Amino acid sequence: MYQTLLDVIDVGVHAIDTSGKTMIYNRKMTEIEEMCEADVINKSLLEVFMFPEEKDSTLLQALLHGTVTKNTKQTYFNNKGQEITTINETFPIYNDENQVIGAIEIAKDITKLERIIRENILLKGDTKYTFDSIIGHSEALFEVIENSKRATRTSSSVLIIGETGTGKELFAQSIHNGSQRSSKPFISQNCAALPDNLIEGLLFGTKKGAFTGSIERPGLFEQAHGGTLLLDEINSLNPALQAKLLRAIQEKTIRRVGDIQDKKIDVRIIATINEDPVDAIANGNLRKDLYYRLGVVSIFIPPLQERKEDIPLLVDSFIEKYNDLFEMNIRGISTDVLELFFEYDWPGNVRELEHIIEGAMNLLDYEDTITFSHLPIPFRKKTHFKETGFSSSQNQLVEQKIDDNFQSFESHMEEAEKAYLVKALKQHDSNISKAAKSLGMSRQSLQYRLKKYGVK
Structure with missing residues (x-):
C-alpha cells in the first residue's frame, strides 16, 4: 500500500538518509527529473545532482541544519546536465531522541512553466529563438553557431544559405536576439509567398492615391526601423525588386510606392536563400551586386545528412x-x-x-x-527502396574493412563518405560544380565536405 501510494500521487517524493544517500524516489520524481530510479537510489545526492551551490539544495539544508523549507523554488541539474526547476516543501526527519536522521522533499514540477516564461521574456516582437534553441553538438553545426554569434556584434547584412528545413529562420532570430537590436522589432517576410505587385508595396509602403484604392501605409522597412528585417527566399524576388532592395540597403533610404520623398531607415537586413548563390546568379534568380551586398556575412547551414x-x-x-x-x-x-x-x-x-x-x-x-x-x-x-549509392564490390570492401579492423559508426561513415566524394570528383575531372550536381548537393556543400576531409 505504501509503495502504491508513492507511485500514484502526482507530486515528486525524494528522501535521503543521514549520509545523504537516497532512500525513497517515487515514480513522479523520475518523470520530473527524467531519470531512472536505479540512477538515484542508494547514491549520494551530490554524486547524482548538481546545484549552483551546496546551500541551494533544500534537502541538504534540511539534513545538515534542520531547515524546514516551504513553497520554495529550486533550480538544479540532473545527471544529463538538464536543468530542472521545482517548487519544494522540504522537512528534516527526526528519531525519538530528536536527532535528524534524514530529510524528505515533496516537489512540484515547474520546469516547463519556467521555460515558457523565459521564452516569453525573449519574445520581443515575433521572435522566440536564441542560440540556446539550436540543438546539436556536431562540429559542422558548432562552427556555424560560432560564426553566427560573431555576426551579432555588428549591423552588417547577413545572408543565410541552407536547404529547405535546415532552420534558417531559427539562426536569423538568434542573431537578432543576440544583437543590440534585440529590443527592437524583428519582422519576417517570405518573398515567395506574395506576387510581385503586392510584395513591393508590402516592403516599401504605399502613398495614398498612388493607385486606385491605395492608402497611406508604412512598409516592412519602416515597421522594422531600429530592428531587423528577415527576407526569406530572397531569390524569389524579381530582378527589378532586387535592384530597388539593393538601393535601399546601400542608401539606407526607401521610397513608398507612388511617393516622391525618400525616408531614412535604420534596419539590419538578414536574407535567406535555399540554393547555392553561385547557381542562383547563374540561373538569373539573384543579382550579383545584391549578392555581394547581402553576403557581407555569409552563413551556410549544413543539411541534416x-x-x-x-x-x-x-x-x-x-x-x-x-x-x-x-x-x-x-x-x-x-x-x-x-x-x-x-x-x-x-x-x-x-x-x-x-x-x-x-x-x-x-x-x-x-x-x-x-x-x-x-x-x-x-x-x-x-x-x-532507398539506394545506398555503393556498388556491391564497394560494399564488400567496406564490410571486409569493418571485419578486419572494427571502427566506431562515426569513423566508418566518415571514411565511406570521403571515398565516395573522391570517386565523384575523379569521374568529373575534379570539376566541383559537376560533381556536386551528380551527387545532388550544392557546390558550397561539397566544398565544405572536401575541406572537412582534407581533399584537395
Missing part, C-alpha cells in the same frame, strides 16, 4: 515537444528506428525529422517507444 550525429538529440527534443502538446509520455525510439534514421538521407532536413516524429506519435496507443510500425507509411516505403 552532414550532421547525423545530432539526430539523437533532435529526436529527444521533438519527443519532449510533442509529449507536452499531446499530453503523452513517450520515452524514445527503438534501436532499429535510430539505425534507420542514421541511414536515411533526409532531403527535408530537420523539418522532415520533426514531422516524422510528430506523425509517429499520432499512431501510438499505449506504447512508450516509437518503433518501425509507428513511422508514417510514406516514410517506411521510401526507406525500403
Whole structure:
C-alpha cells in the first residue's frame, strides 16, 4: 500500500538518509527529473545532482541544519546536465531522541512553466529563438553557431544559405536576439509567398492615391526601423525588386510606392536563400551586386545528412515537444528506428525529422517507444527502396574493412563518405560544380565536405 501510494500521487517524493544517500524516489520524481530510479537510489545526492551551490539544495539544508523549507523554488541539474526547476516543501526527519536522521522533499514540477516564461521574456516582437534553441553538438553545426554569434556584434547584412528545413529562420532570430537590436522589432517576410505587385508595396509602403484604392501605409522597412528585417527566399524576388532592395540597403533610404520623398531607415537586413548563390546568379534568380551586398556575412547551414550525429538529440527534443502538446509520455525510439534514421538521407532536413516524429506519435496507443510500425507509411516505403549509392564490390570492401579492423559508426561513415566524394570528383575531372550536381548537393556543400576531409 505504501509503495502504491508513492507511485500514484502526482507530486515528486525524494528522501535521503543521514549520509545523504537516497532512500525513497517515487515514480513522479523520475518523470520530473527524467531519470531512472536505479540512477538515484542508494547514491549520494551530490554524486547524482548538481546545484549552483551546496546551500541551494533544500534537502541538504534540511539534513545538515534542520531547515524546514516551504513553497520554495529550486533550480538544479540532473545527471544529463538538464536543468530542472521545482517548487519544494522540504522537512528534516527526526528519531525519538530528536536527532535528524534524514530529510524528505515533496516537489512540484515547474520546469516547463519556467521555460515558457523565459521564452516569453525573449519574445520581443515575433521572435522566440536564441542560440540556446539550436540543438546539436556536431562540429559542422558548432562552427556555424560560432560564426553566427560573431555576426551579432555588428549591423552588417547577413545572408543565410541552407536547404529547405535546415532552420534558417531559427539562426536569423538568434542573431537578432543576440544583437543590440534585440529590443527592437524583428519582422519576417517570405518573398515567395506574395506576387510581385503586392510584395513591393508590402516592403516599401504605399502613398495614398498612388493607385486606385491605395492608402497611406508604412512598409516592412519602416515597421522594422531600429530592428531587423528577415527576407526569406530572397531569390524569389524579381530582378527589378532586387535592384530597388539593393538601393535601399546601400542608401539606407526607401521610397513608398507612388511617393516622391525618400525616408531614412535604420534596419539590419538578414536574407535567406535555399540554393547555392553561385547557381542562383547563374540561373538569373539573384543579382550579383545584391549578392555581394547581402553576403557581407555569409552563413551556410549544413543539411541534416552532414550532421547525423545530432539526430539523437533532435529526436529527444521533438519527443519532449510533442509529449507536452499531446499530453503523452513517450520515452524514445527503438534501436532499429535510430539505425534507420542514421541511414536515411533526409532531403527535408530537420523539418522532415520533426514531422516524422510528430506523425509517429499520432499512431501510438499505449506504447512508450516509437518503433518501425509507428513511422508514417510514406516514410517506411521510401526507406525500403532507398539506394545506398555503393556498388556491391564497394560494399564488400567496406564490410571486409569493418571485419578486419572494427571502427566506431562515426569513423566508418566518415571514411565511406570521403571515398565516395573522391570517386565523384575523379569521374568529373575534379570539376566541383559537376560533381556536386551528380551527387545532388550544392557546390558550397561539397566544398565544405572536401575541406572537412582534407581533399584537395
